[in-house]
Amino acid sequence: MSATATDKSAKISVRGLKKSFGSNEVLKGLDVDVAEGEVVCVIGPSGSGKSTFLRCLNKLEDITAGTVTVNGFDLTDAKVDLNTVRQNIGMVFQHFNLFPHMSVIQNIMLAPVELKKLDKAGAREKAMELLRRVGLAEKADARPASLSGGQKQRVAIARALAMNPGIMLFDEATSALDPEMVGEVLQVIRDLAAEGMTMVVVTHEMGFAREVADRVIFMDAGYICEEGTPEAIFSNAQQPRLQEFLAKVL
Numbered sequence: 001m002s003a004t005a006t007d008k009s010a011k012i013s014v015r016g017l018k019k020s021f022g023s024n025e026v027l028k029g030l031d032v033d034v035a036e037g038e039v040v041c042v043i044g045p046s047g048s049g050k051s052t053f054l055r056c057l058n059k060l061e062d063i064t065a066g067t068v069t070v071n072g073f074d075l076t077d078a079k080v081d082l083n084t085v086r087q088n089i090g091m092v093f094q095h096f097n098l099f100p101h102m103s104v105i106q107n108i109m110l111a112p113v114e115l116k117k118l119d120k121a122g123a124r125e126k127a128m129e130l131l132r133r134v135g136l137a138e139k140a141d142a143r144p145a146s147l148s149g150g151q152k153q154r155v156a157i158a159r160a161l162a163m164n165p166g167i168m169l170f171d172e173a174t175s176a177l178d179p180e181m182v183g184e185v186l187q188v189i190r191d192l193a194a195e196g197m198t199m200v201v202v203t204h205e206m207g208f209a210r211e212v213a214d215r216v217i218f219m220d221a222g223y224i225c226e227e228g229t230p231e232a233i234f235s236n237a238q239q240p241r242l243q244e245f246l247a248k249v250l
């Protein structure tokens with residue numbers, strides 16, 4: 001699995017990734033490839049480094065050692081224009097981070113207009129199309145504060161998609177939601193998977209990971225402890241740490 005040479009056909013190729021905060025090494029040498037159209041779910045206990053790993057994929061964190069290559073660009077190369085690479089990576093967080101003083105549609109139009117210099121009419125048309133896709137066309141002119149948590153998160157996904165990213169990263173996108181709203185957000189992510197979006201999804205939703213992932217990575221204490229198909233991970237776990245984790249969460 002952990003070939004040393006960067007896999008040039010991969011959308012994301014991580015080699016020997018280490019990340020320390022001060023003297024605390026939280027990622028201890030990760031090797032990961034994500035192929036075009038692949039859905040990789042990352043599971044593991046709190047504090048195991050899942051969010052830090054995801055944030056290294058668009059260099060929201062400085063990388064202590066190793067390489068992270070996205071669409072052929074090595075993010076650790078100072079000559080690489082990070083903004084260009086980041087425009088191709090949509091990220092959705094646990095907390096939606098919508099701009100409260102803007103309407104839903106303004107939230108979605110902002111980046112395409114500011115960063116891609118799309119004209120407003122074109123950006124609005126695209127934003128409406130995305131709102132229809134996440135089932136919220138009627139909320140275009142609403143303020144985020146008037147939406148439910150599930151609706152806010154669907155807007156956040158639409159906003160990320162507005163830049164036409166080739167890769168989507170989700171960090172516990174449903175963890176802050178009331179249980180009855182989890183399903184509607186997972187459905188949007190499921191639809192993206194079916195459309196062939198390349199995705200890395202950190203999730204506590206084991207049922208979802210089992211159903212949607214092409215591959216599941218179990219992280220523990222800064223390492224990839226085990227990885228494999230959903231079947232291998234959930235029905236045939238090898239490592240005791242994974243077995244313990246699953247016994248707690250399933």
Ligand code: ADP
Pocket residue numbers: 021026044045046047048049050051052053
């Ligand atoms: P997970 O997402 O799996 O819960 P994190 O990646 O958030 O784990 O955190 C892994 C470890 O890194 C934790 O010990 C956490 O305290 C530490 N950590 C995360 N972000 C920072 C930061 N900005 N500064 C210092 N330590 C951090």
Ligand code: MG
Pocket residue numbers: 050051052172
């Ligand atoms: Mg986290």
